[in-house]
Amino acid sequence: MTDIYEQSDLSSGSHQQQQSDEDIMDVRKGPWTVEEDTKLMEYVTLHGEGRWNSVARCSGLKRTGKSCRLRWLNYLRPDVRRGNITLQEQLLILELHSRWGNRWSKIAQHLPGRTDNEIKNYWRTRVQKQAKQLKCDVNSKQFRDAMRYVWMPRLMERIQASSSKSSPGQSAVEASTNPARMKEPGSSQMDPNFMPELSGTSSESLDTPISSQSDLTVEYGRNPQQGIDYGDNLRSGSGWLSPEDLVGNWSVDGFGFPAAAEEVMSGDDWLGEWNVENIWLQLCE
DNA sequence: AAGTCCAACAACCGCCCACAT
DNA sequence: AATGTGGGCGGTTGTTGGACT
Structure with a gap:
């Protein structure tokens, strides 16, 4: 150069x-x-x-x-934080973007040390890639729902798993569903007043860098009613949809995801008993 | 080993807004 | 009120390095 x-x-x-x-x-x-x-x-x-x-x-x-x-x-800048985006940061980005859209600087304000440019790049390289693979627009309802009901819950699961490994007490997800328990001092770097439901306990393990293989690609289609307590995060009054909404809107016949999802999930990364048929049957039950 | 492809990141560009004059 | 300037923001492009053929 x-x-x-x-x-x-x-x-x-x-x-x-x-x-x-x-x-x-x-x-x-x-x-x-x-x-x-x-x-x-x-x-x-x-x-x-x-x-x-x-x-x-x-x-x-x-x-x-x-x-x-x-x-x-x-x-x-001395306080600029470099390195991989952590699970918590990833979750926060998804949540904040669902609220504010491409307001990168506003989102960055709630991720200490991260720059708007970094977050924007993350979004473009990781998130938009998934939308492209699923052949839907990143701003479409379908993709937003996929984030809410698949990607973000999966992230919460991983955060919970990481958290419980290092501290058997309160998990990030438990904390996220019970704001009253979020008052512990010195908990998260994130602003606890801003989004208590996403600010878990401090834990080294929560800094686990995300893999280059996104959770959405791997886990897309997981039944949102299994395996994880959504608690207040499914409140419909704040932009979240209820599981009923999800099932109602995501009929296999009326929704374009299954085919795309099948394509995405056909690789070696897809694990477990979850195949596309099962997933959509579960969703529609 | 060489060439190609692609993801990730750094940097630039143009537009816009706030503020000072 | 009009104008100029500084700075912020979002979008886009260029570069690099690793994976793959």
Whole structure:
């Protein structure tokens, strides 16, 4: 890869811009070098955040203010948290996205250390991929329901399993269905006031990174009425559908998922007695 | 070993809004 | 009130590295 110094887009047209040659010629694009990172870090440490255009000018970086800001927020900031998205974070992202849609920065506010860019990338690479595989729109009701009744419960199960391994007391799912038990001090990094039902107890095991194989691909179609206590999470008044709603809307005849699901689940990853026929029979009983 | 494909991530772009002048 | 500027946001593209053929 080569470092790119390129003319700004403004200079590519036939009109001569009134910018100085310096502005036009010296804007750097592309990946940041270690030297640039160091310069930016030192400057911000010394002078603080904000006034990014000034930062770009005064620090000697040949970058736009926007570029400096982005690099700082997404990478250099000391509290930025890198590494795999944990199960809890994944669950939270799904839940918050169901509430707010693509409000990445708003979602990121509730995942300490995570950036909107990171969450957005997660959504695009993991979640949208599943929608594509299932041949449905990521914003469709079908896919949202699949998330609510398959993916998220599966995540809760895994969180519960992780939690019970390390602390036999309260599980994340128990906690999630009983807000009154969420007042333990020093529980989750997540804002307990914001979404108590998703803030479990603190546990190393809850930081288990997600696998690249998504739960939706593997577990899609699990009967939502088996194996897990949904508790208040199935409350219909807050955007959740009741199991009855689910069954009513998801008739095998009237819904396009089974065929797509069968395709997705036909791989080696699919385990257990759950085949597509069973799943949809259970759903429709 | 070389080539191809693809997932994941970093970075850029354009639009918009808030605020200062 | 109009205008300019800084900064935030969401969408998109480019790059990289690993898996696969």
